[in-house]
Amino acid sequence: MAQGTIGNSEFDRDTAVTPLGPGLHEAELSPGWTILGAVNGGYLLALVGRALAGVLPHPDPVTVTAHYLTASRPGPARIRSEVVRAGRTLSTGQASLTQLDEDGREVERLRVLAGYGDLDALPDDVRTTAKPPPLPPYEECPGSRNAGGGGAGGGVAALLGSTEIAGRLDVRLDPATAGWALGTPSGNGEMRGWFALADGREADPLALLLAVDALPPTAFEIGLSGWVPTVELTAHVRCRPAPGPLRVAVTTRNLAGGLLEEDAEIWDSRDRLVAQSRQLARARLG
Amino acid sequence: MAQGTIGNSEFDRDTAVTPLGPGLHEAELSPGWTILGAVNGGYLLALVGRALAGVLPHPDPVTVTAHYLTASRPGPARIRSEVVRAGRTLSTGQASLTQLDEDGREVERLRVLAGYGDLDALPDDVRTTAKPPPLPPYEECPGSRNAGGGGAGGGVAALLGSTEIAGRLDVRLDPATAGWALGTPSGNGEMRGWFALADGREADPLALLLAVDALPPTAFEIGLSGWVPTVELTAHVRCRPAPGPLRVAVTTRNLAGGLLEEDAEIWDSRDRLVAQSRQLARARLG
Missing domain, CATH: 2.40.160.210 (Acyl-CoA thioesterase, double hotdog domain)
Structure with a gap:
């Protein structure tokens, strides 16, 4: 297996989205990210997250909520995205991933509401009481x-x-x-x-x-x-x-x-x- | 102060929403739920939650996400709600609360994505390891x-x-x-x-x-x-x-x-x- 890098890896290829028009992307849900045929929810979130990064003025997901509506299947999908609000340090977007069912009807798979920012631009103060989990090497x-x-x-x-x-x-x-x-x-x-x-x-x-x-x-x-x-x-x-x-x-x-x-x-x-x-x-x- | 009951109380009056048309409600944000002039976020969530209960086939909020976009002010507001998916045990809805600014332009205050169900119809098995917080009487x-x-x-x-x-x-x-x-x-x-x-x-x-x-x-x-x-x-x-x-x-x-x-x-x-x-x-x- 070739060494993957950010931008050139299985994950990047399988979460790629292609712009079709304003706020509209198409994608191919890969069978490689399924568990007993069910497409992994985190993979779907990352793919929609990539589409939202393409329409929002900020690059990084900061808070992302997804409601899983119907079971996604490997194959073609479309993502419609909307800018809800473009702020100075945070912007808010909404997206919907759909697929066609056996009868050619468009069915919504997940609905996403998200806030994006620029993680590299955040102040770097940290006051945390959280501790990493105990885990063997x-x-x-x-x-x-x-x-x-x-x-x-x-x-x-x-x-x-x-x-x-x-x-x-x-x-x-x-x-x-x-x-x-x-x-x-x-x-x-x-x-x-x-x-x-x-x-x-x-x-x-x-x-x-x-x-x-x-x-x-x-x-x-x-x-x-x-x-x-x-x-x-x-x-x-x-x-x-x-x-x-x-x-x-x-x-x-x-x-x-x-x-x-x-x-x-x-x-x-x-x-x-x-x-x-x-x-x-x-x-x-x- | 008169004893409040569910349906007849300050909370119920101040979170009341009036249907204006399909998926559209109006409301009056009460100054009674502010903190130094800022409308409390939980109050807004409850008010939008009541509007969503009016359009979804299930009565109770089960999972509700709100993105707070701009600062709400006491006064008139409108809530637009949409049924995203109506399922058997859970339904999904989306709502947007807006107010008019000084120039009469509609400004979105919060966007909500929510799953509703019937809490009384859920199975009553409980397996919990969570413990109530220590708290004096x-x-x-x-x-x-x-x-x-x-x-x-x-x-x-x-x-x-x-x-x-x-x-x-x-x-x-x-x-x-x-x-x-x-x-x-x-x-x-x-x-x-x-x-x-x-x-x-x-x-x-x-x-x-x-x-x-x-x-x-x-x-x-x-x-x-x-x-x-x-x-x-x-x-x-x-x-x-x-x-x-x-x-x-x-x-x-x-x-x-x-x-x-x-x-x-x-x-x-x-x-x-x-x-x-x-x-x-x-x-x-x-």
Whole structure:
């Protein structure tokens, strides 16, 4: 696999959008970012995020909310974007991704509302009490590209490796949150791991929109199985990430009414909290 | 003050919306919900939430995101709402609140994207690890309607009481997070307190949209002063609240790039986590 760089990588090619007219882009949803046929929500967010960057006066996503309306399929898609407000330091945009159904009718897949800014222009004061998650070293965490990490290693490698998206990502789980892969979930709503792109492309703000939804669902560690479709996801990008694999920690504290929240935080190699996200997802109790 | 009830209270009158046509409502933003002239963001969210409930097939807000575009003023406003998707258990809507500026031009104040459902129809399984925040009893926490609570009591009562919204709310702060009122902020990004409506109206899902933005900013306890305007706020309503004052805990973990997040959780008298929210706000470092 050729080394990926920002602008020349699998992620950049598969999230490319082509302008068709004012506020209108077309794209091809790649089958490489699916999990058992379902297109990954973070991949969709990054792709729409790229279209919005093409119409807004600011380059970087700062706060992005997506409502997932219907299940996207690999294949052609269109993105309609609108500038809601162009401000001095932040601008606000809205976008809608659609696909044609079997009868040729246009169906909306997701609706996005987002604030963009220039991360490099923000003041660099930081007052944070947040701490990076505890995580064993990258080399010791099992994933589709690393069967190490002790007992859970082979199981995690096999399970993550069975998804199409495993060819694009290098996700490595903390063995402490990988019990589900051996049939012994911890019962806690926690999932932690390392995130990198398989071709070595470094993360940028658009890749953070992918990373917030890239780990297996926390529901697996709670002991639930099956798909946990996202209803709504909001991601805040707080900082341009430094090079190197990212640490991702996802927590679910409340499963109620058939819905659960997944709170994700992403830390870069310089120990900075570069993104936070929360999604509301549907859970099926076993 | 007459005892308020759901449907007949200050909150209901001041968030009333009048249909003008398909997807179009008018409203009057009340000066009673302002803080030094600025209309409270939670009040705006509740008012738009009521308009959306009028156009969507489901009654209750489940996930609501608002982008605050320009500063709202007391006076007339219009809300345009759109059904994005009507599903079986959840529907998605979008709304825009506008006002006329001095020159009679329509200016958008906030844009909202929301998912609605029927909270009473959700399955009632709960698996939660979240715990209610530690908080002294309602009677012992100082607020605009209660000068008790020891040392900080008088200061909190005076400061909260100096805002217009103090006539509508009965917010009482945990003395442990009220040091800012005495000029001795803790330095921690935490604010906790009790929330009730001043006229005794019980909380419902729309009032939760108000409650997530009703405490003083966590920035005060970090040691910053001045306005902390919301850029974006997302609230999840997880459960219809039981009667009685609500406990609200707000936490800021990361202040960086001139922005900070405020994570709020709201607990009802039955110890259920009834709402979660996160907002991204601008902070001015002193």
